[in-house]
Amino acid sequence: MHAIGHSMLRAAFAAAVTLAAVAPAAAQDYPTRPVRIVFPLAAGGGGDVFTRALAEELQKVWRQPVVVENRPGGGQNIGARACVEAVPDGYTICVLSSEPAVYNQFLFKTIPYDPEKDLQPISNLFFNTLAVAINGDTKVKTLAEMIAMARQQPGKLSYSTFSFPATVFMDRLNKAENTDIVKVPYKGGGEVVNAVLGGTTPIAVLALSNMVPLLQSGRITPLAVVAPSRSPLFPDVPTLEQARPGWGFPTTWFGLFTQTGVPRPIVEKLAAEVDRIVADPAFQKRMFIERGVEPASERLDVFAKFVRDERTFAQQIVKESGLEPK
Numbered sequence: 001m002h003a004i005g006h007s008m009l010r011a012a013f014a015a016a017v018t019l020a021a022v023a024p025a026a027a028q029d030y031p032t033r034p035v036r037i038v039f040p041l042a043a044g045g046g047g048d049v050f051t052r053a054l055a056e057e058l059q060k061v062w063r064q065p066v067v068v069e070n071r072p073g074g075g076q077n078i079g080a081r082a083c084v085e086a087v088p089d090g091y092t093i094c095v096l097s098s099e100p101a102v103y104n105q106f107l108f109k110t111i112p113y114d115p116e117k118d119l120q121p122i123s124n125l126f127f128n129t130l131a132v133a134i135n136g137d138t139k140v141k142t143l144a145e146m147i148a149m150a151r152q153q154p155g156k157l158s159y160s161t162f163s164f165p166a167t168v169f170m171d172r173l174n175k176a177e178n179t180d181i182v183k184v185p186y187k188g189g190g191e192v193v194n195a196v197l198g199g200t201t202p203i204a205v206l207a208l209s210n211m212v213p214l215l216q217s218g219r220i221t222p223l224a225v226v227a228p229s230r231s232p233l234f235p236d237v238p239t240l241e242q243a244r245p246g247w248g249f250p251t252t253w254f255g256l257f258t259q260t261g262v263p264r265p266i267v268e269k270l271a272a273e274v275d276r277i278v279a280d281p282a283f284q285k286r287m288f289i290e291r292g293v294e295p296a297s298e299r300l301d302v303f304a305k306f307v308r309d310e311r312t313f314a315q316q317i318v319k320e321s322g323l324e325p326k
Contacts, residue, residue, distance in 0.1 A: 031091060038092060039079060041162070042072040042190060043188065047209075048188065055067070075107070080096055080111075088262045090266040094257045101115055121304045122274070124298040124303045126296050128252045129226065129251065131206065131231075147173070151179055155182065160203075192210070212291055256271075267300070271299045
């Protein structure tokens, strides 16, 4: 028995040493086959464009296909579920917004994943500079004019957004101004832009990155930007705080996640690779400066703490909004 016990211990120890050696080796070789990036919104929006640009850069470095898979619907829960249900080997990574990562657990009675237990934060990619915008044909130029138009057409104007704080802002505006601007859900930024252009949903609280050429051409009119200061792209457009003091709200962010259980060396390699890409001046010009997007800097444990803090804030803002989970 004594000899058997020793041999079992030796075997267990050898297995543990082998596993410890395999993880860094696997990370060193990673990836050796195609990588999938799950994105929880439809193709064509600002986050999707960024994710595809990131995939293209990763593909150049890794010399492996990096495929973006759009999984829209369910308030972004479908995409988040597809992310967490994948094998935790580093070959399915996910670009998720703050909605499925921190807000949805407080907005829905049940969701098909546990963001705290199932998601492993890698890198915060960017903060969206949002804008309150309206169809250019309305000739509305200011937030006050939008409110006046809404008063004249109770229940007939609609808006769309993917940001829960923006939804709270619009609810607050409706109550304060005795208006009834109705929220309409869409599956991606591209769909929202088409609805604004077509006039079916003429108002949006959407990322600048979805609308820059259309805002510049006047087909969509920016009324206010949700940011600490005016956008260099649209210096004549006030911030929301300037247009409506005390009414600012936090903006949406997008981060890179993977499943809990992906080996730490692979996660660290992913974070380093993304860091290198987003620090490239050409990438920054194309994906941040020209699109009105604010780069983020949190990585790994710092990003994980940021996400935890955001969840605490999300729980508070949902509670204060008075909205019942659906």
